[in-house]
Amino acid sequence: MLKLLLQLDSSRLPSVFDQVVAYDAGADRIMSEGGVTENEVRDLVHGCIFTRGPKDLKNTAIFIGGADMSAGEKLLAAANKAFFGPMRVSTMLDSNGSNTTAVAAVVKITQALGGSVRGRRIVVTAGTGPVGTRAAGLFAKAGADVTITSRKPEDGERVSKEICDRFGGTVHSVPLREASQAAGAIEGNEVLLNAGPAGIMLVPRAAWAGKAKVVVDLNAVPPLGVEGVEVNDDGATREGAIAFGALGIGNFKMKVHKECIARLFSRNDLVLDAETIEDVAKEIMKK
C-alpha cells in the first residue's frame, strides 16, 4: 500500500522544499493543496480517514506547511478536530521549516552549552518569523532568558507575548532595524541565533566577536546574516565562539525533518509539533 502524504499548505503555492524532503524521506505520493484555510480542512481530512481501513490508516499522513506559522497552527488544530476515535492519521506541523530548523538550532546550541540552556541569555535576531518564534519558545520553555529582535517594536511585543502563551517562560523583545544597531540590540547575550531573511547581513562581526559564546546564522544565501560565520560551520571556533552556519544546522535539520516524515507512517496517531519534534532530534543526536 502506497504511503500517501497530504500536504496542507497555507501559502498559495505548496512548498517545494517540503515536497522534495518528503519524497526523499519515503513518501510514495504527495497530494498537495495550496492556500488552504481552516474551514476547508475537514473535508480534506475526511478524504484521509474514510478511504482506507483502520489498520491501513498509518499509510496516510498529513504535513502542514506554509509561510505563516499561525495559519499553520490553525490548520493543525482543524485537522486534529476533524478526527474522531480511531479515525485519525498522523500529522506534522512545520510551516516554513519552522519547527525542524528551530529544533535543530536549539538542540545544537544546547549541546554546545554543555547540555542545558537554563538561565542562559539568548538573543534571536529577526525573531518574529516562524523559525525564530519556535526557537525562542523552545529556549524559553527550557528556562533560558530569551530576547527576540524585530524591526517594529510593536511586532516584537506582540510576538513575544504569543511565544510565552504557547511555550511558557520569559521572552523579551528589542528593536533592531539594521546592521548598525545590532551591537546594541544583542549586547549582554551569550548566545546569538540569527533568523533573519535570506541574503541580508544583519549582524556585523564587531557586534558579537569576543562577546558571544555560541553564534548561529540560519541564512544560507550570500551575503550571510552574521558576518564572520561560514555557511558550513558546524561547531567551528570563530572569534572565540562556537559557530554554526546555515548548512551546518541545515544538515541536522534535514535528518530531523526526514526522520519525522518517516515516523508519520509508523502509526496513525502522532502529532509532531515543536516539542515532539525536539524529542525526535534529541534521539537522533544521541545515536
Added chain:
Amino acid sequence: MLKLLLQLDSSRLPSVFDQVVAYDAGADRIMSEGGVTENEVRDLVHGCIFTRGPKDLKNTAIFIGGADMSAGEKLLAAANKAFFGPMRVSTMLDSNGSNTTAVAAVVKITQALGGSVRGRRIVVTAGTGPVGTRAAGLFAKAGADVTITSRKPEDGERVSKEICDRFGGTVHSVPLREASQAAGAIEGNEVLLNAGPAGIMLVPRAAWAGKAKVVVDLNAVPPLGVEGVEVNDDGATREGAIAFGALGIGNFKMKVHKECIARLFSRNDLVLDAETIEDVAKEIMKK
C-alpha cells in the same frame, strides 16, 4: 507505460478522497487540477489525447469530481466534446462520490427489496445534493415512486425537475428542515435513504421505526443521520427494517469506485456516469 489519471475537480482544492481511492485502485500518477471550469477543459483534454499514440491512450484517463454535481456534468460534457474520432480517453464522473455512493445504496436497497424497486415508495432525505439526486434519479429510472426532501421547498422543486429531466420517471419533493419534521415528511414510504450532511441527526427513531422496510444512512460522522442505525450496519435488522449504515454502504461503494477506476485503464472510450457505474456495481454484486 504509467497509468496517468487526470483529476478535473470543480472545487478549488482537488478532492483528497478521490486521490486516495485512485491510487489504491492502481493509478500510477494523478495530475490534479482544481477549480476547473468548462472553458478550460479542452486544453487539458488535448494534453491527454495528443501526448501518447492511439494504442497507448488507454493508459490515460480522466476523473471528474468536486462538490457541485451540475458543474461536474458540464466538465464531463466538455471533455467528451473535446474528443474526436479515436482521439479520446476514458472518463468518469463522480462529483463528491455522488455516482458511486448513490449506486452502492441503490443496488443494496434494490437487493434488499428482492431485486426490484418498481412501484415502491422511496424517500431520500436531504436529497438535493450530489448523492441524493443521483440515487433519486436511479430509483426513478427503475420505476420507483420517489420523494426527495429539502430544507427550502423551491430547491426541492427545482432539483426534482432536474432529476426527472436527466433520468425520467417521477420524483416528488417535500420540505424537511429539521428532525422534528421528519416523521411527517417521510410518512408512507417503505424505504428511507438519508443523504444529509455529516454530523447531523435528521431522522429520529420514532419517525421510521415499525414503518420503513429498508432504512439507509449515509452519514458516517457522529451524530449519525438516522437514529437507530449503526454506521457499520450492512443488512442488520433494526426496528424490523433492513438497515445499512454509512460504512456498510461505504465498503461496497469503495469496491465499485475502485473497480471503475481500474476499468478506465482497460480501454480508451468508456464514459462512466450513473447508469454505467450501476452496471459495474451489479456485476460486482453477482460475483
Added chain:
Amino acid sequence: MLKLLLQLDSSRLPSVFDQVVAYDAGADRIMSEGGVTENEVRDLVHGCIFTRGPKDLKNTAIFIGGADMSAGEKLLAAANKAFFGPMRVSTMLDSNGSNTTAVAAVVKITQALGGSVRGRRIVVTAGTGPVGTRAAGLFAKAGADVTITSRKPEDGERVSKEICDRFGGTVHSVPLREASQAAGAIEGNEVLLNAGPAGIMLVPRAAWAGKAKVVVDLNAVPPLGVEGVEVNDDGATREGAIAFGALGIGNFKMKVHKECIARLFSRNDLVLDAETIEDVAKEIMKK
C-alpha cells in the same frame, strides 16, 4: 534517488500535456505549481537547491511552461537568478510547447530546403503566439527573410520587434485576419508555416498550391489550418510542395521534448531554451 521535476506554469492550471510528456520521458515525480509569477520563483527554486546535496542536484530539475511565452521567459530569468555558484539545477523553457514544436518545425523545414534557410523567404501565419514567435526567431537567426502574420497590425509590429531583439535577424509583419486574405498575405514566400489556433482553417489551397516549396501546418484539430495538407504528412508531396502536418511535426517534437527532459537529469547546469533545444533536435535528426 527520485528524479523530481518542478513544473512552474504561468497559467493557473498547470499544463497536462507537459506533465504527460515528462512522465513518459522519465521524471519520477512532478511537483506542479500553477499561476506562478516572477516574485514567487525564488522560494520555489530554493526548495530545489537547498534540499539535496551538491552531487544529487542533477536529480531535480525545473520545467517552465504556460500559455504566455513572455511570462515564461520571466520565470526562466528569475529561476536562473535564484541560483548561485554550484547551487543550481537544470532548467527548460517550453511555454505551450513553443520551443520544442517550433524547433521541430524549423529543423524539418531546414532539412527539406537542403540544410540551410539562409536567404529563403519564409512566412509564419498567425505567428504572434508562443510557437510562431520561436520559429520566426530561429529562422531569422539562421539568416532567413521572415514574415509573420497577425490579425491586428499593431500586434504584428510589436511582436516582430520582440523577436528581432531576442534572436537578431529580420522579421517583417503583415496583417491576416481571415482565410480570404491568405493568398495576398503569404505571396512571394517559398515556405509557409501555419501556427494558427486549433480547429480553424486559415490558408486555403489556392493560396499556396503551385507556389510554396515547403508547407507546414501545426493545427491538429479539424478543420486543419492549411487546406490540402494532411495531419500525418511527414514530407509528403502536396501540390508540388513538401508537406508536413501537425502529427508529422508532432512526432519529431515529442522525440525532442522527451530527449530534453531526459537530459535535464543528466547534469545540474543545463539551460534549455530555443537555441539549445535546436541543438538537441539536430543531434536527434543526425542519428
